[in-house]
Amino acid sequence: MGRIKALVIKEFRQIRRTRAYLGLIFVAPFVQLIVMGSAITNEVKDIPLIVVDGDHSPASREIINRFSALSLFDFRGVADSTVRADRLFDRGEIKAALVIPRGFERDMGRGLSPQIQVLIDGVDGNSAGVSLGYITSMAGEIQKGWIGSRATGAGAEIVPRFYYNPGLESKLNFVPGLIGILLFMITSMLTAINIVREKELGTLEQLMATPLGGIRLIVGKIIPFTVLGLVQFSVGLIAARLVFGIPVAGNLLLLYFMALLFIMSTLGLGIFISTVTSTQQQAMFVAWFSMIFALLLSGFFVPVGNMPPLVQKITLLNPLRYFMSVLREIYLKGTPFRYLLPEAAAMGGMGIGLITAATLRFHRRLE
Amino acid sequence: MGIREGSAAVEVRELTKRFGDFTAVDRVSFTVGKGEIFGFLGANGAGKTTTIRMLCGLLAPSGGEGSVAGYDIIGEYGKIKGRIGYMSQKFSLYNDLTVGENIEFYGGIYGLTPGEIRDRSGELFAIIGLEELKGKLTASLPMGWKQRLALCAGLIHDPAIIFLDEPTSGVDPLSRRNFWKLIYRLSDMGKTVFVTTHYMDEAEYCHRLSIMKGGRILEMDSPHALKGKYGAQNMQEVFLASLKEGS
Numbered sequence: 001m002g003r004i005k006a007l008v009i010k011e012f013r014q015i016r017r018t019r020a021y022l023g024l025i026f027v028a029p030f031v032q033l034i035v036m037g038s039a040i041t042n043e044v045k046d047i048p049l050i051v052v053d054g055d056h057s058p059a060s061r062e063i064i065n066r067f068s069a070l071s072l073f074d075f076r077g078v079a080d081s082t083v084r085a086d087r088l089f090d091r092g093e094i095k096a097a098l099v100i101p102r103g104f105e106r107d108m109g110r111g112l113s114p115q116i117q118v119l120i121d122g123v124d125g126n127s128a129g130v131s132l133g134y135i136t137s138m139a140g141e142i143q144k145g146w147i148g149s150r151a152t153g154a155g156a157e158i159v160p161r162f163y164y165n166p167g168l169e170s171k172l173n174f175v176p177g178l179i180g181i182l183l184f185m186i187t188s189m190l191t192a193i194n195i196v197r198e199k200e201l202g203t204l205e206q207l208m209a210t211p212l213g214g215i216r217l218i219v220g221k222i223i224p225f226t227v228l229g230l231v232q233f234s235v236g237l238i239a240a241r242l243v244f245g246i247p248v249a250g251n252l253l254l255l256y257f258m259a260l261l262f263i264m265s266t267l268g269l270g271i272f273i274s275t276v277t278s279t280q281q282q283a284m285f286v287a288w289f290s291m292i293f294a295l296l297l298s299g300f301f302v303p304v305g306n307m308p309p310l311v312q313k314i315t316l317l318n319p320l321r322y323f324m325s326v327l328r329e330i331y332l333k334g335t336p337f338r339y340l341l342p343e344a345a346a347m348g349g350m351g352i353g354l355i356t357a358a359t360l361r362f363h364r365r366l367e
Numbered sequence: 368m369g370i371r372e373g374s375a376a377v378e379v380r381e382l383t384k385r386f387g388d389f390t391a392v393d394r395v396s397f398t399v400g401k402g403e404i405f406g407f408l409g410a411n412g413a414g415k416t417t418t419i420r421m422l423c424g425l426l427a428p429s430g431g432e433g434s435v436a437g438y439d440i441i442g443e444y445g446k447i448k449g450r451i452g453y454m455s456q457k458f459s460l461y462n463d464l465t466v467g468e469n470i471e472f473y474g475g476i477y478g479l480t481p482g483e484i485r486d487r488s489g490e491l492f493a494i495i496g497l498e499e500l501k502g503k504l505t506a507s508l509p510m511g512w513k514q515r516l517a518l519c520a521g522l523i524h525d526p527a528i529i530f531l532d533e534p535t536s537g538v539d540p541l542s543r544r545n546f547w548k549l550i551y552r553l554s555d556m557g558k559t560v561f562v563t564t565h566y567m568d569e570a571e572y573c574h575r576l577s578i579m580k581g582g583r584i585l586e587m588d589s590p591h592a593l594k595g596k597y598g599a600q601n602m603q604e605v606f607l608a609s610l611k612e613g614s
Contacts (some may be wrong), residue, residue: 006475010464017463202459209423209453211445212477 003212007220024190025228029182029236034243036178041170044130046359048094052085053078057105059146063116066142067098072134085119095121096131104223110145164332175244176331177300177364179236180323183259183293184266187229189287191270194223199274214362218355222267229263231257250334258326258340261347265319268354273359286303294320369450369527371437376401376528376559379421379440384417384426384452391417393582394431398559399575401527403614404554406573407563408606414582415563416456419532423453433506436527449477452521452529456511456536462506466497466516469505470523477524484523491519495549513544520551528559535569547572567602578609585613 002072015021031110034346051067061191068075076094079085085097099117107114119256121155207217233256248255269290277283295312296302298320304312315321322343331337337344370376377399384392392414399405407415420426422435424444433440436450454478467488476482492498495515500508505516514534521529531550535543547569548558554574562573570576570590577587586593586609592601597608 002480003476003478006472009475010461010468010472013468014461014463068613106598202455202457205455205458206453207427207476208425209448209451209455210473211448212476213445 004216004220004223007212007217008223011220011224017115017229021190021228022328023185025232028186028244029179029232030239032182033175033178033236033239037171037175037240039246040174040178043168044134044172045072047072047096047127047131047134048074048076049096050076050085050088050094051078052080052097052099054080054084054102055100055104059105059108060100063098063100063139063142069136070138079261084120087123089119096135097129098135116128134263164243171244172246172332173328174300175240175246175308176323176327177298179233179240180262180298180320180327181295181300182227182236183233183262183323184320185291186271187225187263187266188291189284190228191225191267192273192283192287193280194225195271195274196277196280200279206217214359218271218359218362221271222264222355225267225270226260226263229267230259233259246331248331250330251336254328254337255327258323258347261343261344261351262319262326264351265347265354268351268358269319271358272354272361275358294318298323298324299342300324314362316346317350319347319350369436370401370559374434374437375399376403377433377435377561379404379422379429379431382418382421382428382433383430384414384421385429389608392421393581395579395582395584396431396586397577397584401559401560402554402557404550404560404562404574406570406576407579408565408567408570408576408602409579410565411538413579415579416532418419418583419453419561419578420555421589423451423530424448425453432514441443449524450527452518452524454514454517454521454529454531454534456532458510458517460505460513460517460520462504464505465501466503466505466508467501469495469516470520473520474523478570479524487523488519491522494552495519511538511545514546515543515549517580518546518553522553526558528561529553531562533563533565535564535566543569567606570602570606578606578613580610580613583613 033202049067049355051060051064064078067073074178076088076318078095079088082097082099085094085099088094089097099119101114101117102118104114116139118132120128162168195204198207237248237255253332270287273283273286273290277286296317297307297315299315300320304315304321307315326343328341329340370422379398380396381394382392382396383390383394383460388398394448394555395414395418407417407418412463417426417569422433422440423426424440424447428441435447438446440442440447461472464472470488470491471484474488479487480598492501495513495518497516500512505513507551518529518531518534535546538546543566550572562569564570573590575587576593577584577588579585589597590605593599593605594601597605599605599608
């Protein structure tokens, strides 16, 4: 025990003298949450839109008026032809256009159900889908007005209510996720770099010449970086509360317990990376690579359920995937532990597996 | 912890290390007695460091056998590690710790209690002359002092044998001489010193020395006997003559 204590004390002394660590732990969560928490959103607002009016009738004017009045759209005027609309699309000035055909009102009067064409910039498929949704529901409402003025019988109306995030605010979804990503970054990358740095400096060889042994060495690295990770996690929780006013709906103790399991897996990954690389640059590169991988396959941007079946299977190896859903569950829904058992088991299992693999790779002898 | 009763400090037979096709150490045999200052003289790449690493349990030998402090270097390297001190070629203590913190750390790693560390480091600091520098950041020390600090860290657990891999490279002549005074002092205290060097003048200070080239030992005797054998005035001449004969 005394030997591990000596290692832990030494590690904290070094951390205290390294300003960059303090910045990473106390400043980075705030900066990252403020910047990314505000920037990352899948809410679609201010869609630049024009209307190509081929009809010039009271009906087409009503459509124009209704769309230009809605704040969801950034109404950019009326055009005479789709040629003009195409040019505006090419220049990136508009994202959507409504095309009202000639004879629209006349055909409607004859009961012919005329068509309105919607042109949408499909580069960002997600935003395009959301824009189309807005336009369709807007058009539906206008139509209901027309039908209501002429006919009586009405259809059923759907009244939505969103659970856990009533306003469908994306910050509620993204901010807890960001805390997880930050924790992944700090714990895996710093650990990998820290150990490889000792390799580069030759201090690791010196340690290997002592009776310390690989297991004690790894435990002596895990303890300080776990503490570091938990401190940073707490700073993240505080930042989420202060900056975005997002409180934790569930049990805080449970959240910390899950964070601890998650840290075990990311530290294991970091230590493992340090055993397969020999310079800080290599370690940094491998850690970055695994981080991007973990991030994209975590469900942070794209729900795991939307991924192809094979990729969904790959995400099962990603500790961030589990922690991402745990964070959202506990943060927003206050889910109790019994429903999070599979996630806890997966993260804990991966942690034990990775740390064991790293310890086995950490030969007592240098090769 | 000392050397096992009835054993030599170091004893190896036909010790070999191959890295792929390259043979770094080629069937080397020698014995080092207790309290001896045993030197390895050779150019860079002669196999000195590789031999030391095998003796310290850092590298597994490809062939041959040996013991350090009476324990087998293949099966019992765990027992060897607590009985030896090792100072590598490259300065490898922590630059961002103070002198005192480095010593405290190594004391802790070797399993000493805080009280033992205090007593032992007090003794060593007095001998080595580090007392006033205790609170200084290691990075701020000149190279000569860093090397003394590394020696101090290697001695904190009172090992019976100390391995010094080119301890004086990159140090000014005066510091080198002072370092050798320390080595003599250790020998007087009954410690076995195993030292590698490529400085000819330092070779003269050893009780016994072996000249290495291409992973093999060309000569092994006292500096006096070697000079007699080659009719040489100094070690420089011995070294060049032995290399010529050996090739």
